[in-house]
Amino acid sequence: MAIAVSFQKHRLDFTFHAGTSRGVLRHKDTWIIKIIDDANPEVMALGEAAPLVKLSIDDIPEFDEKLEEICEKVEGRPTPSNEDEIYKLLDELIPAELPAIYFGFEVAFLDLINGGKRVIYDNAFSRGETGIPINGLVWMGALEDMLFQITEKVDEGFDCIKVKIGSMDFEKECDLLQYIRSKYYKMDITLRVDANGAFEQNEALEKLEQLSKFNIHSIEQPIKAGQTAAMYELCRQSLVPIALDEELIGVHTYESKKKLLQAIKPQYIILKPTLLGGLRSCQEWIAIAENLKIAWWITSALESNIGLNAISQFTADFDTETHHGLGTGKLYHNNLPSPLTIERDKIFYRAPFTWDLSLLT
DSSP, X not given: OBEEEEEEEEEEEEEEEEEETTEEEEEEXXXXXXXXXXXXXXXXXXXXXXXXXXXXXXXXXXXXXXXHHHHHHHTTOBOOOSHHHHHHHHHHHSOTTOHHHHHHHHHHHHHHHTTSSSOOSOSTTTTTSOOEEBOEEEXXXXXXXXXXXXXXXXHHTOSEEEEEOSSSOHHHHHHHHHHHHHHSOTTTOEEEEEOTTBSOTTTHHHHHHHHGGGOOSEEEOSBOTTOHHHHHHHHHHOSSXXXXXXXXXXXXSHHHHHHHHHHHOOSEEEEOHHHHTOHHHHHHHHHHHHXXXXXXXXXXXXXXXXXXXXXXXXXXXXXXXXXXXXXXXXXXXXXXXXXXXXXTTEEEEOTTSOOOOTTOO
């Protein structure tokens, strides 16, 4: 039994102009990895490599060439029969500097050994028995547009709202948060904010003090990554709990992960498998964080439904009641139709619905 590998680039088109701290997104390129075992050619397993522009360490011009190189190395190899064999192969062939590619092959192989049915983990979520609580994401934009998004999310049933800040005048952003709190009490709406490293180190603590007036659950990455001592002081002094996000990117080994969390002592960490080298890498982050009494949640990173499905099933394997960031499946005109559905503030895998792979040639 040997492996046949290919990939297809697919451009996902947003249903709106998605405002981020790195600019406005109108489309997102992703690469769908296909693996077939020649002994069972009717079974096609899928994974997704989808680096984020200006954020992923493997957002590089030669990404296609790197992916092609890995495919050539995997092509013709014996088919792994279990997870240990999968990770032995991936660790041999894919360097840590290509986290999105690692995640893509990891998911494809896990799909393969489970029959190529997009069931990566057999759990209550993948069986359609339970949903995962998710936050509603409010994208950056004009103040009026953000106010509309907030009202829309609450009307849809979300009781945890995440607001991206850092693109407007800070006072205007405080006005926005004040509006939310004047309309929705803390017991009604959990409010998270994401600064994407927008605050300058010398002004961060003062801004966090102002933000604390709005009963905020947490703030993601208030200052740019790589300022370990400054981030430690913010985590120690801030009245708003801090979640590390970009800070985790490029940290690969168990010891370096442990050293980082011990040095900064954050209240939370946020895990994005595409950026952090896959599901097993995130599992390692979780084990370290829990040992250090650091809470966590998992977030997708603008993948198509292929990646989102795997991340959701992985998330469901943990006993956690927190809200995760898994609501990105409705962002695109041309996503791959799947059993993933969002109902009020939860994502479900509704098995009666099927995957439509007609967009893949």
